[in-house]
Amino acid sequence: MEKLGRQIEIGPTDNTSNERTPRNRLHLIPDNARGSFAPYAPQNYGINPAEADMTRIAPGRPRGEGDAIKVTGQIMDEFGRPIRNSLIEIWNANKYGRYTHIEDHSGLQLDPNFLGVGRTLSDNDGNYEFWTIRPGEYLARPDIGRWRPKHIHLSIRGGSSRIITQMYFAGDPHNDTDPMRILMGDNFDKNLGKEYETDGEDFDCGYQFDIVIGGKNPTFFENN
Amino acid sequence: MTQSSGKSNRLIATNEDTLGPYYPISLCDNDSMDLTEIRSGIINKPLGEKIIINGCIKDINGNLANGILLEFWQPNAAGIYRRPDTETHHKLDPWFTGYARHRTKDGNFTLTTIKPGVDVDLETPRAPNITLTIFSDGIMRIVTQLFFEGEKANDTDPLLLSINEELRDRLMIKPDGEDENGIKKYKIEIIMAGDNETPFFDDLLS
Ligand SMILES: [Fe+3]
Numbered sequence: 001m002e003k004l005g006r007q008i009e010i011g012p013t014d015n016t017s018n019e020r021t022p023r024n025r026l027h028l029i030p031d032n033a034r035g036s037f038a039p040y041a042p043q044n045y046g047i048n049p050a051e052a053d054m055t056r057i058a059p060g061r062p063r064g065e066g067d068a069i070k071v072t073g074q075i076m077d078e079f080g081r082p083i084r085n086s087l088i089e090i091w092n093a094n095k096y097g098r099y100t101h102i103e104d105h106s107g108l109q110l111d112p113n114f115l116g117v118g119r120t121l122s123d124n125d126g127n128y129e130f131w132t133i134r135p136g137e138y139l140a141r142p143d144i145g146r147w148r149p150k151h152i153h154l155s156i157r158g159g160s161s162r163i164i165t166q167m168y169f170a171g172d173p174h175n176d177t178d179p180m181r182i183l184m185g186d187n188f189d190k191n192l193g194k195e196y197e198t199d200g201e202d203f204d205c206g207y208q209f210d211i212v213i214g215g216k217n218p219t220f221f222e223n224n
Numbered sequence: 225m226t227q228s229s230g231k232s233n234r235l236i237a238t239n240e241d242t243l244g245p246y247y248p249i250s251l252c253d254n255d256s257m258d259l260t261e262i263r264s265g266i267i268n269k270p271l272g273e274k275i276i277i278n279g280c281i282k283d284i285n286g287n288l289a290n291g292i293l294l295e296f297w298q299p300n301a302a303g304i305y306r307r308p309d310t311e312t313h314h315k316l317d318p319w320f321t322g323y324a325r326h327r328t329k330d331g332n333f334t335l336t337t338i339k340p341g342v343d344v345d346l347e348t349p350r351a352p353n354i355t356l357t358i359f360s361d362g363i364m365r366i367v368t369q370l371f372f373e374g375e376k377a378n379d380t381d382p383l384l385l386s387i388n389e390e391l392r393d394r395l396m397i398k399p400d401g402e403d404e405n406g407i408k409k410y411k412i413e414i415i416m417a418g419d420n421e422t423p424f425f426d427d428l429l430s
Pocket of ligand 1: 148151153244246
């Protein structure tokens with residue numbers, strides 16, 4: 001009998017999830033085919049360091065509205081080994097919960113000084129840092145009154161390591177009812193930024209967000 | 225530092241999330257969907273046969289799946305992947321990365337590439353294939369592998385042999401004529417869910 005992989009569950013109350021979740025179980029990858037299943041991305045050169053400052057559209061421009069925050073963390077594999085020189089892509093809504101994305105049709109207020117898109121690279125120890133404006137929560141599904149709590153989207157790509165994830169904020173009242181959060185169960189605290197003070201720096205506060213790429217995202221070659 | 229689990233020294237992984245609907249389009253501005261040119265205007269080209277693959281990704285209703293992020297990954301014309309363990313391989317092609325990424329607005333894509341080859345030195349040679357990873361709203365990433373219809377090596381490929389014939393056919397990239405320069409064109413339709421669903425493969429070591 002053929003061994004089968006995971007059955008992906010349809011996410012709660014989400015139309016896109018219903019439309020796009022495979023109904024059949026995933027098929028296990030035979031051992032002798034596995035080496036081909038871990039796309040190894042070339043290294044990223046030429047990222048402009050200014051792209052890590054998402055509080056303004058470009059150097060020298062005014063900051064967007066809201067609280068300027070600093071996000072720092074380390075990216076590592078399940079064994080605690082740093083994932084170096086990885087590409088970190090960041091996107092978040094402005095203070096009013098509006099994305100600058102052309103497909104955000106919410107009609108919420110735009111901020112003329114906030115782009116909401118950034119990039120940076122992790123260093124030799126896997127550490128990264130970026131600055132942004134604390135995002136607002138937003139009503140993702142007006143038809144069913146479903147809010148998304150404050151969150152920052154992050155995509156990380158380094159070698160064969162991949163994760164797309166979100167950093168959440170402790171104490172957001174919408175955390176409790178967020179379908180993404182519910183799927184995470186007790187593991188939700190892994191996706192909370194840990195707040196710290198930034199005395200003497202030009203930020204309202206900092207958040208430490210360490211990212212472990214593992215589980216369904218093994219860092220295949222790095223682990224060998 | 226993230227806490228390790230009680231059972232092993234492994235750290236607990238950060239939870240994966242969906243791509244969401246607002247992945248910034250501009251982040252893909254420097255990604256190329258033409259693997260036959262590392263940069264434009266350079267005389268060096270990868271070895272092998274240049275081909276064009278037109279494809280689309282559909283949802284359970286047969287509608288094109290908009291706003292998704294696609295990653296393509298393939299070996300060179302000699303069947304060698306560019307990875308840390310092949311850095312000194314004598315058949316590695318310096319002008320071929322094998323990696324492409326693309327954010328499709330409407331669910332369609334076009335990949336210009338080199339026809340992947342077969343590494344005949346392997347104990348279990350793989351048929352020519354391209355790995356496709358899909359990041360989407362509503363679902364964490366899913367992965368499949370695409371093959372070329374009619375290849376002899378398909379008959380002995382370990383991945384194709386692990387699924388039934390009907391499913392195998394859904395992974396086949398099919399010939400679709402030539403363009404005005406005589407470059408062979410191919411086509412493929414990926415169905416994320418429902419009738420004729422494309423088989424997806426588990427990237428979890430489980
Ligand atoms: Fe969001």
